[in-house]
Amino acid sequence: MAEAASAVTDKVIAILLGQTGMTAAAAQISQRIGAVVAAIPEEQMAARNVSTEISERSVVVKYPTLNIYCERVTNSLREKFRTFSGKAEMTAEIRVSQDRIDGIERQLQRNVDLITEVLDSNRGDWGNGVFYTGLYEVVFGQVRQGGKNFLQHAKVSFEVELSK
Numbered sequence: 001m002a003e004a005a006s007a008v009t010d011k012v013i014a015i016l017l018g019q020t021g022m023t024a025a026a027a028q029i030s031q032r033i034g035a036v037v038a039a040i041p042e043e044q045m046a047a048r049n050v051s052t053e054i055s056e057r058s059v060v061v062k063y064p065t066l067n068i069y070c071e072r073v074t075n076s077l078r079e080k081f082r083t084f085s086g087k088a089e090m091t092a093e094i095r096v097s098q099d100r101i102d103g104i105e106r107q108l109q110r111n112v113d114l115i116t117e118v119l120d121s122n123r124g125d126w127g128n129g130v131f132y133t134g135l136y137e138v139v140f141g142q143v144r145q146g147g148k149n150f151l152q153h154a155k156v157s158f159e160v161e162l163s164k
Contacts, residue, residue, distance in 0.1 A: 004162055005070035008088045009047045011130055011160075012068050015122050016092075016115075017042055025117035029110070037110050040066045040094075052095060052146055052153070063097040063147055064111050071157070084164040092156040097147025104143055108152050112138055115156045129163040 016022050022039035029037045044062055049069035055061055072089040079085035094111045098104055116136060123134040136158035143152045 004084055004164065005073050005088060006047075007128070008090060008130060008160055008162065009068055009070055011126055011128075012090055012092070013045065013047060015126065016045065016066075016068070016118055020121050021118055022114050025114045025121070029113055029117060037114065039114060040064050040111060049091075049093075052151060056146065061147070063095060064107070065095045066111075066115075067091075067093045067095075069093075073162075079163055082163055084162060086162055087159050088162055089157065089159050092158075093153060094156070095147070095151060095153040097149070097151045099149045101143060101150050104150055104152050105140075108140065108154055112140075112154050112156060119156070119158060126160070131161040131163075132158070133161065135159065 026037045026039040044064065045066045045068065047068050049067065049071075055065075069091055070088050071091050073086065075084050075086040077085055092115045094108060094115065096104060096108045096111060098107070116138065119132070119136055120134070123132055125131050136156055139155045139157070141153045143150050145151065
């Protein structure tokens with residue numbers, strides 16, 4: 001099952017970095033709102049589930065960051081003669097930080113819009129037995145101390161169907 005989690009995490013990152021990924025989403029959102037929205041650079045993305053405190057102590061962190069990870073894998077064996085057929089619950093966690101509290105929430109919301117725009121434009125078959133239905137949930141955290149002075153995060157959670 002851990003193999004399924006890793007495979008889906010890699011697939012999500014590939015989609016975020018692909019042609020219909022964050023760069024395309026940033027251009028669409030910028031045009032729609034009339035303001036420049038930048039995609040999160042690849043070097044600020046990681047396939048890991050790590051707390052802010054540990055992350056800031058162990059590596060040099062440049063904000064905004066995007067962590068992609070699998071929270072849960074369920075093998076419900078819905079399809080006969082398959083080794084695995086079930087769901088993977090994925091999370092894209094965005095963290096933004098700045099020295100002033102003004103505008104931090106707007107910056108976080110625009111980064112969340114990048115992720116949801118990519119998910120919206122990539123509904124359907126992702127190949128190799130991975131299928132995304134289009135459902136997602138966004139949870140915004142509170143502004144707190146950390147990072148460059150103030151830190152806020154949001155989690156975009158979504159499920160993908162797996163069949164192997």
